[in-house]
Amino acid sequence: MIDFRRRRWVKTWPALFTATVMLCLAASFLPMGMTPASEAVPPVERSNPTACGARTTAPRHYQVAASPDTVHWGFYSKNLAPVIAVNSKDFVTLETITHHAGDDYDRLIAGDHAIEAIYSWTADGKAVERGPGVHILTGPVYVCGAEPGDLLEVRVVDLKLRPSGMDATKTYGSNAAAWWGFQYDNLKDDPKPREVITLYEMDATGHDNYAKAVYRYQWTPQTTPDGVVHDTIDTAGIIVDHNTVTKITDTLKGVKVPLRLHLGSMGVAPSEADIVDSIPPSYFGGNIDNRNIGIGTAMYYPVAVPGALFSGGDAHASQGDGELDGTAIETSITGVFQFILHKQADLDGTILEGVNYPLLETPDSWIVHGFTYPNYLEALGEEAQTKIYELSSLDPALKNSSANLRDFLMNGMGLSEDEAFSLMTVGADFAITQVVDGNWGVHGIVPKAIFDPATVKPKPTVR
C-alpha cells in the first residue's frame, strides 16, 4: 500500500507541475479584468430584413457587405434609408471600408471588388457621392422599436482586419500627417508645411499583432477625374498617382506599433440637421476616435431619431490618444456588433440612468466622453458645421467630460456630488481623445474595480 501511494504521488506531482505551468502561462496572456465570454454568435442568416418584423425567440445574425448600396460617404443623416432592420439583441456583421484606400491603390483597393466599386470615380461621376465629411460609413442599421430618449447599446463582439485584395495574408493601413493635424503649423524641417503619407503593413491572418511601416511619401498635387488639382488632401477618396510621389522605404525601421483595432466612427443619426458632416463627434457618437472602443467593449448612444440609425466606419488598426497628425492607421475592418435597445422607461434606478452622452464600457472600466461642445449642432446654430472647426478647444472638452463623469458617478453609482468629485480626482484619469476632428474630445476613465459590486446599481434588464 505504501508503495502504491508513493507511486500515485510520483504521477501526481508531474501532473500538478504541468497544470500549474499551463495555468500560469494562460494567466499571463489574460489581461486583468478580461470580460467574460459573450453569448455565442448565431450563424449568419441568408437574407436581411429591411422592415421590422416579429421578434424571434433567439437573436438573429445578419451580414451587411460593403458596397455602393450599403455605404454613405461623409455624413450621418436621419433621412437615409436603412440597409437593414434588426431587433434588440440581434447581431450584425458589418464590413467597413477605409476612406484612405486611395493612398495606395495597389495595396488597398486593387483586387477587392467591393472597394473598387465604392471608389469608382470617372469623368462621368462617382459611384458614391461624398461629403461634406470624409468617412465611408456602412449602414444605417434600423433598430426596431428605438425612439428618441432611449439608449442604444452596441457591443463590439469582434473586429477583423480586411485582407488585401492582392494578398489575403496581408493588409495595409495609411497614416496621413495632413493639414488638419495638430502640429502642421509647427514643423521644424523643410519643406514647410508638408503632408506625408506613411503606409503600414499588418498581418491579416491575425498571428502578428503589430503594424510596421512599409514606406512614406510626401503629398504631391493630385488630379482627380473631374480635372481638379488637389495641392493638399482636400477631398475624400483621391487615388494617388504613385508616379508622382517619391517613396522612402527607410521608414520607422524596427518599429512595431501594437494593434488596437477599433472603429473611429460609430454612432446614431442626430436629429438636428438633415445632413451632418461625419468629421466632428458629438452626443450621438460619430467620429469619437477613441482607441479604447475595441473588441469586448460596449458603447451606449442616446437615440435621437426613430430606429436610431446606426452606422460605422473609419476603422483604425491603431491610434494613440490625441490622433495628433490627423489620422490613425486607417484601414478596413469587418466587425461583428450586437445591438441592445434600452428603452427610456427601463433606465431609472440603473447604472445607465441619466446617460445623455456617448458612454463606453470596457471589461475593466467606464469611460465617459466629453467634447468642446456637448451638442455643437444645437449650440452653434445654423452655421454649426463650419463654426465648430474654429472653436475647438480641450479646456471646455475637459469641462464637459468631467461634468459627465460627475453625473455618471451620481446617477449611475449613487454617489453625492462631493463623493463624485473626490473620487474622480484621486481615482479617475482624463485623457485626450482627439484634437483633429473639430469638437475636440477628452475622455474620463474610472476603473470598475474601485467599487464594491454590492453598492453598484444594476444594469437595465436586456429585453
Next chain:
Amino acid sequence: MIDFRRRRWVKTWPALFTATVMLCLAASFLPMGMTPASEAVPPVERSNPTACGARTTAPRHYQVAASPDTVHWGFYSKNLAPVIAVNSKDFVTLETITHHAGDDYDRLIAGDHAIEAIYSWTADGKAVERGPGVHILTGPVYVCGAEPGDLLEVRVVDLKLRPSGMDATKTYGSNAAAWWGFQYDNLKDDPKPREVITLYEMDATGHDNYAKAVYRYQWTPQTTPDGVVHDTIDTAGIIVDHNTVTKITDTLKGVKVPLRLHLGSMGVAPSEADIVDSIPPSYFGGNIDNRNIGIGTAMYYPVAVPGALFSGGDAHASQGDGELDGTAIETSITGVFQFILHKQADLDGTILEGVNYPLLETPDSWIVHGFTYPNYLEALGEEAQTKIYELSSLDPALKNSSANLRDFLMNGMGLSEDEAFSLMTVGADFAITQVVDGNWGVHGIVPKAIFDPATVKPKPTVR
C-alpha cells in the same frame, strides 16, 4: 538505486511545483517590462556632508529627516542653503511632509514630533515661513559638479507612506476639493460654491494597497493664530478646528482607491527668479503632479543653477490624471532617491541628447511633459508668477508636450520629423497631467517596446 532515484524525484517534483507556483505568483505581481533590480542601496551614513568632498569608490547613502531646518515651505529658490551635498550616484532618503496635515490634526500631526515642529504656528509666529506657494519641500540637495546645461537624473528607488503619529499601522491623506479646482464654478448641489475635505485612510504596513475614505466635511471659516479668518483654503498649513465642521462618515462606502505613491513636486531650482512659487510646474520640474512618477522610475531635469538644488514634497497616496478637484490624496512619504549627474558634454549621441524639459522614464515607457508655457518665468516676464494663473490652457500644453515628444523621438531615437509625427500619432498617448496648478500640464507616453533595441541610442555612461 532505483528506489533512491525515485525518492529523489519524489522530493524534486514537490520542489519544482512549489518553485513554479512561487515564480508564477511573483510574475503575476510584476508589471510587464518592470525595471531590472536596481543597484543595492548601501546602509545610511551617520552624518551628512554639507560641502562637496572627494568622491568615494562606492556610492553613499544619506538620510535627510524632515524638520524646520530641512524644509522650505511654498517655494523653490536658487538662494537656499543646501541641507546636504552629494556626489553623482549617491542615494538620499528624504522625508517629505504633506502641507494638508492641518485638515485633521489628530490623525496627521499629533504625536509626530517633526510634523508638529514644522507646523508650529503661535501668536508669536511660525516655525517655518510659508509662501508664496503652499507645498512643504524637503531640501535642497546640492549635487556636486552640477552646472547649468547638465541633466540631473533622479531615480525613485523607494517610496513609503509615513505612519500616523498616533497609530503606526495606519496613515492618512487628505483630498481638498478647493476653490482652485476645475469644477468649482460648476457645482450642481447647494450650497454653491463650497470646499470639501475628504479624509482617506491607508495601511502604513504596506499590506493593503488601497485608500478608503474615513469621512468628509465642508470647509468652515477657520481662524489662524494671527487672528485672520480664512473663509476658504487661502493659506497653507491652517489647522482646522474640528469643533466647527460636520463630519459625514457615510462617504464613498465600499470604494477602494488603488495606491499610486508619488511626489507631486520634485525639481531643481530655476534660475529666473530668487523665489519661485511652488505651485506652477515648468521646465525645472516642480509641481508636475504626474501620478506616473512612482517607484522604479527616473526623472531627468535640466539643471539651471550650480549644484542643481533638488527638493521634493507634495507627496500623494494616489491621484488621477487631471487632479481635477484641486489636490490628490495628500500625505507624507519617505522616499529613497538616487542622483545621477549627466554632464552636458556626455549627452551628444545618447538618448538624452537635446532634453530641455522634464522627462520621465518608467520601466516600460518614456513620458514627455509639456505645459501651457514651457518656461513661464521667462515667457511672462516680471509678473509671471501671478499672470500664469490667468493664462493656463490645455491647448498650448499639448502643443508643447507634442513638440517635446517630437524632439525626443528625433534627437533621442534618431527618427526623422515625419517618422516622429506618424509614430506619436499611432503609437503614443497624450494624457492630462493637471489643470489646477497654473501652467497646466499634458504628458505624452511612448512605450519602449515599440522600438527595436538595436536601433535605440544608448543612455549616457553613468560616471
